[in-house]
Amino acid sequence: MRILVAIILACISTAALADSTGERKPADRPPSAIDVISGFYNFSRFQQGLLESTDLNGNAEVKNLAALRAEEAAKRDKALKQIQQAIGAEPRVDKTPSVSASLVEPEMSDGPTYVRSFYAxxxxxxxxxINLLERYLKAPDNEALAAFAREQLPMLRAQVKDAERTMADK
Structure with a gap:
């Protein structure tokens, strides 16, 4: 039952991010630099939330990966802040549901179930x-942000493949 609730909550949080990253915009309008910056600030908040939601006494693999992703998010935010200041944009950072709502409670589940929900x-x-960056690169409106997107895409693709592979192994 908890797994079903976790899956439903994950879908809700994904829908909230989809709204904030512009996935529901008309197909003829690519995302703007502000849309990308806003979407990535929200993605960074998600990754930092993963770190906050990990079990303090739990799986070292999960804690270490969450810390690494939060560190990457902070570096990405720093680069985005410079681009944001250069173009004079004010991104929209939406309130998103808590990451912990999409994870199975560590103390209420067996270890593998929590690890799978962490990756899922x-x-x-x-x-x-990834979709946001791909759509932006079709018609970028800022060269610095386009360079940032081209740099981030391979890394994000590799990380999602790692998450899928690890989740399947657990």
Whole structure:
């Protein structure tokens, strides 16, 4: 039952990110630089939320990966902040549901179930971020942000594949 609730909550949080990253915009309008910056600030908040939601006494693999992703998010935010200031944009950072809502409670589940939910919660978030960058690169409106997107895409694709592979192995 908890797994079903976790899956439903993950879908809700994905829908919230989809709205904030512009996935529901008309197909003829590519995302703007502000849409991309806003979407990636929200993606970074998700990754930082993963770190906050990991079990303090739990799986070292999960804690280490969450810490690594939060560190990457902070570096990405720093680069985005410079681009944001250069173009004078004010991104829209939406309130998103808590990441912990999409994860199975560590103390209420067996270890493998929590680890699977940890990886499963990341996949739709990565796919949304990747989709946003791909759509932006079709008609970029800022060269610095386009360079950032081209740099991030291979890394994000590799990370989502790792999450899918690890989730399947658990």
């Amino acid at each position: 919660s990341q996949i739709p978030e990565y796919e949304s971020a």
